[in-house]
Amino acid sequence: MNKRNSHTPKNTAEPKQYTVKEPEELLRFLLNTLSNLGRNSVKAILSRGQVAVNGKVETRYNCQLHPGQIVTIRREKIVEAPPLIGLKILHEDDDVIVVQKEAGLLSISSGKGIENELTAYRQLMEHVRQANSNNRIFIVHRLDRDTSGVMMFAKSEKIQQALQNSWKDSVHERVYVALVEGAVKKAEGTISSWLKESATLKMYSSRHPGDGQHAVTHYKVITADRHFSLLEVRLETGRKNQIRVHMQDIGHPIVGDKKYGSKTKPIGRMGLHARVLSFAHPTTGKLMRFETDIPKSFYQPFRSTPAK
Known part of the structure; x- marks a missing residue:
């Protein structure tokens, strides 16, 4: 029979129902189910209350689904979010x-x-x-x-x-990688100084202890040759331009950082990448840790010469 359901508005997509097959968080279930949509669009559907679990509207991304539950999705308002x-x-x-x-x-x-x-x-x-x-x-x-x-x-x-x-207590790790000029001879080290800002908005290390904001940077050499060094850099304090100033202070400015003494630009950008951020979630207290890959371009200067 072709009889139309009198309760269904014209030009509106029928809600679709899906049965949960295995334990999974709701957002992951939706991303797999609506694989033709972008992540932002799926999140928007969820946030607008267009998803129900066993008949109850659910908007939490991390809602835990269980086998046998029915997920209903209304899709009449889907608008693809800008990339x-x-x-x-x-x-x-x-x-x-x-x-x-x-x-x-x-x-x-x-x-x-x-x-x-x-x-x-x-x-x-x-x-x-x-x-x-x-x-x-x-x-x-x-x-x-x-x-x-x-x-x-x-x-x-x-x-x-x-x-x-609570930044100092909440943040457990801030790890960067820095591609710097020259061969850093010490395998690891710590740089400590007091940072101040000049009238031209450039940061610098004061010659007088206690004069400015105390800044502490720890570094470890990942690889090096006589032209460049790739460093892992851990921040004990988080001051403006801290790593950039400290690398200049030890005579190894970050490549591409003309403002702080660099004379080379081998990768077409400044060689500084915030690789790891770990912090206590402000509401749950749960430790969150995010780690990204070292940009491939940071290894480019070492390909013509063997790394030490």
Whole structure:
């Protein structure tokens, strides 16, 4: 029979039902089920209340599904979210978004009257507003435009303040990799100084102990030749331009960092990447750890000569 269900609106897709076959979190189930859609679109469907589990609307990404449950999806409002440029979302929940930023993308606008400047902040603001126009994000820390790697944003002012106020205790690891000029002779070391900012907004190490903000950087050589060294760098403190200043201080500026003494640009960008960010979740207290690969280009200068 071709009789239309009188309760179904015209031009509206029928809700579809799926039976859960194995234990799985809801977001992962939806990504597998709606494999023709992008991750942001699937999240938007979930956030807009278009998903029900056993007849009850569910919006939590991490809702645990069990075999035999019925997931119902209404798809009449699906709008594909704009793609993120120079950004990849590593984790998102109700409180934070953790992303991997590419070199060349600003974390947040420089505030010099460029309203439509492409930034990580602006793109993520648009991303969260796909689900609800009242949603917002808040900056927690920044990466320089030419630094790539892991960074985190808060989804409320309360979470932003909680993270910033307890940053030293909340953050367990901040690990970078730095490609620097010259052969760093010590296999590992620690750099300690007091950082100040000049009138031209350039950071520098003061010659007088106690004069400025104390900064401590630990480094370890990953590989090196007589022209370049690749270092693992761990921050004990997180001061503005800290790694860039400290690498210049020991006579091995980061490649491509003309502002802090570099004379070479072998990889076409600044050789600094935020590889690891580990922190205690501001709400659950759970330890979260995000690690990214060292950019392949960082190994490029060593291919013509054997690494030590």
